[in-house]
Amino acid sequence: MPLMDSLFSMAMKMTGNRDDACDLVQETFLKAYRSFDRFEWGTNLRAWMFKILVNTYYNIYRHRRIGKELEEASGGFWMNRELVSQETMRAFKDPSSSVGGRMVSIEIERAVHALPEDYRTVFLLADVQGFSYKEVADSMGCPIGTVMSRLHRARRLLQKSLLGDGIFEREERGEADVADLDDFRRRKAAGEEP
Amino acid sequence: MKCLQVQKYIHAYLDGELGQDTTTEVERHLDECGRCREQMEFEAAFIDQVRSGVEKHEAPASLVAGVRAALDDEKKRSHRRRSVSMLAGFAAAAGLVAVVWAGLWPLMAGRGGDLPDIPPLEEQVVENVVKNPPLELQRADASEVSECFRGKVAFAVEPPDLSGGGQAELVGARLYNVGDSDAAYIVYDVGGQLVTMQMFEAGRDALSELPGAQKVARLPTKNGGYVTTTRGYTVGVFTSRGVTYSLTSADMDERAMATLIEKMR
Secondary structure, eight states: OHHHHHHHHHHHHHHSSHHHHHHHHHHHHHHHHHTGGGSOTTSOHHHHHHHHHHHHHHHHHOOTTTTHHHHHSOHHHHHOGGGSOHHHHHHHHOTTSHHHHHOOHHHHHHHHHHSOHHHHHHHIIIIISOOOHHHHHHHHTSOHHHHHHHHHHHHHHHHIIIIIHHHHHHSOTTOTTOOOHHHHHHHHHTTOOO | OOHHHHHHHHHHHHTTOSOHHHHHHHHHHHHHOHHHHHHHHHHHHHHHHHHHHSOOOOOOHHHHHHHHHHHHHHHHHHHHHOOHHHHHHHHHHHHHHHHHOGGGHHHHTTOSSOOOSOOHHHHHHHHHHHHOOOOSEESOOHHHHHHHTTTTSSSOOOOOOOOTTSOEEEEEEEEEEETTEEEEEEEEEETTEEEEEEEEEOOTTTTOOOGGGGGSOOEEOTTSOEEEEETTEEEEEEEETTEEEEEEESSSOHHHHHHHHHSOO
16 A cells, blocks of 8 residues: 555654654545545545645644744855765765665664754645645645655755765864855954965 | 855755756856855754754553544544534544544544545535624724734735625624634525525635535636535535635525625625
8 A cells, every 4th residue: 555655654754753653644545535526636636635644733733833033043054066076976875885874774774863843844735645746736735845845954954964064073174065054154254274 | 147046045955945947046156166065964964963862752552542432432523413514524433443543444434434425514504603693893884894804814804895785784793614714604684595605714624525526516716616505504615815705595596695705796
């Protein structure tokens, strides 16, 4: 039952525990059943079921718009290419390096769980479930542009928590291409050469 | 295109979500800029690793059984109610189950064939009117009604003027639901005839029709909507600027309803 499994996977990531995930999936099926007359034939049934799941989750947990204030903040951070150093990037693509191998499943799970809720939902729908931006926008009731920026930011945050922090710890502070924005400001305030 | 712009578009580019023109521009930049190209390769590898590293879960057997039992329950309950609308949902749900989950099909056996001639939207709005919910706001003017829905529904509620040259006044309003959508439920007195308007955000499926729905006679209106009769109520429906308007009245005939919505401002 691939649809049931993927709905359950999504519910597990959203609720963080098995009991709530089961309740959420069950409620999703009931709602789908009751409102099936509103399903438009010829459209994507899988996307429709996920939309119900996401809406049900937000209705139950009342977390809607949690990520909103985050979006306005620290604009520079999201576009900062050097969040991850060039060395890390190169090492990451090199299969013989230990950097890629460091991203074990448990760390990924932790990093995904730590994402702000709306970012996490977009990431799960787009990257894990493979929905298009339009389908994600439809599920979350937001414009496509918002999906695009949330997904971009979700991935940046994942990079920061999976690669950034660890790598920054180990690298020389003065290295030119290691530029974390907060770190930059801190050092600038301290009068050091950033 | 400059590096900074490419940074902005890099994920949408990798996801194949950019338009043709922007894609071409990004690619032109990537051909020329080694750093951005390196970045792009890294991003692709990163996304790929994270995607495959996220744990997948298999639905537990207890959940499968739970859903089956819940749907079975729902089926029995709707049997008892014998409500026409539930039957509509029912037959449709059999379709859902057939598509989604072949394992549930026996539960719905024999119900997948004929859809009743009940248009879902009209049925829902009439159902609401039959329930006759108490009005939260009474004897208000249009701006008060507008104000009371601010922040409660996803669109600006401006109660249309139904006078069309004659007399019409607002009786009251409340927040209600049409299906899963929040709706502004507004009651008018139009020259002594009660008319209930339900306004809600037009979904892609708001005016969609199941095959059976087309068997119902519908009188088209000049503004792209239609008028029909359901359970003794005259219902007019049309969509304008992303909002679906439905008007329901037990007092008005189809012709009068069509004129009313054509003259609406």
